[in-house]
Amino acid sequence: MGILKVYILAILTGFVTGLITIPYRWMIEKSAYIRDMIFNLNNPLYYLILGFIGIYVIGILISKMVEDSPLITGSGIPQARAQIYGRIKVKNPIKNLVFKFLGGVSGISAGYSLGREGPSVQMGALIGETISQVFKVDRVERKYLIMSGAGAGLSSAFTAPLASAIFIAEELQKYFNSRLTIFSFLGSIVSGYMAAKFFVKNDYLDIVVNYPQNLNYFEYFYICIAFAIFISLVGKSFSFLLIYFQKLNRKIKISKYIKVFFYTLMVIVIGIFYKDLTAGGESFLIREGMVNDLSIGALIFFIILKLLFTTLSYSTGFPGGIFLPLLVIGGLSGKLFGLILLYFNLIDINNLGVFIFLGMASAFVVVVRSPATGIILILEMTWDFTLLPSMVIVAGLAYTVSNLLKVEPIYDLLYKPLIENDDNDEVVELVFEVGSESYLIGEEIGKLELPGDLKIKSIERKGEFIKTNDTTEIEKNDIIGIPTKKRDIEKFYDSLRSLAQEN
Known part of the structure; x- marks a missing residue:
């Protein structure tokens, strides 16, 4: 097939991916209203009882979908890489796409601390696979369409086309070439444009970014070093707990009905007391970026709670990613570091927004090990390019420290179960x-x-x-x-x- 025709198919892949993943994102965002009703103790008690039953039934249904279609489990980014490598052959991409959509929407909407981005990437990859089958492209062009769809999925999840295209090369392929970049950009730009037209409001713009004026360059650099060490320890904890709880869950041999009961209880308890921490937790982070009503101790508690909630939610195997919860944990950790500096009168209260965004980028870099993606993603989310110099410094330092701490790329760790014990x-x-x-x-x-x-x-x-x-x-x-x-x-x-x- 001529290269121009394949470029057109890449654009089509981005468009179809946008048609699927934008409603996916919208439904997850609007589900907050349902959780408000369930977890509001001012409402009649039967709201909570019905909510518990509903979340439990959703958990059972998702478990059955995962049993029927194991490829839909978890983030979906490792599965997309396996598609590109040829490790897995998706015999029925449409069925997997439908189950991933339904499982992701219902699980995250129910309140599990999971992100929308991983499923969006996998759904895009499945759409690329489907289009390659329909139009009978050659074997290399199939890989490019899968990458185009994966980039489009991430782009619509965050309205970040540039970071999405970079992510495909930096993480999925770990390789840059001109054609890969073009295909990734084509899908990402199309779906990113569609997402930008649909999701007009950007709440991150409400977080004020003011740099500390009372610090000289050397003092600021020392603070960046300390921050990089701190955020690397947070990222190390995140990676360790994510893998630990996955392994622990596989070892516990009890009925899925009992497991889902305890998962449901976890969601209900956290939802009643801290409903903004449910699902991705983005609203909690944005609120903390605009108001300062938490003490250092309270913020430490919420960071630990979100960390445990996310890693336990991911251990369920339900369709859902870690991008957004990780960014929330990173942002809250950045604010915590800023509050400590504020306590010692090193910065002003108006400087906290800077550390929130530096924390988001650095946590991503530490855990995912994709520095270019992490930096560009936060720039596209905030549209504040004054952050770039500081993000490069802190992210670079965090990358170095995490190397010393031997933090493995999280998607490499999540990819391993796909090939473990495979003597095929x-x-x-x-x-x-x-x-x-x-x-x-x-x-x-x-x-x-x-x-x-x-x-x-x-x-x-x-x-x-x-x-x-x-x-x-x-x-x-x-x-x-x-x-x-x-x-x-x-x-x-x-x-x-x-x-x-x-x-």
């Missing part, structure tokens, strides 16, 4: 397009020494499969197929892609 000898074909800078160009297949003694078994040239033998020379833009055992995909994928130097 099934042979799958890794597919790459030979870029113009690849040293493979002009080389004979039989003389190539590929990692793991792998061999190129198929070549698609100008839309046609050609017969190959050991003397067949590789040309620019060839699509090469390299068979490997399924269990070895991750071992060879990155090195083979680097050899191919995809455009």
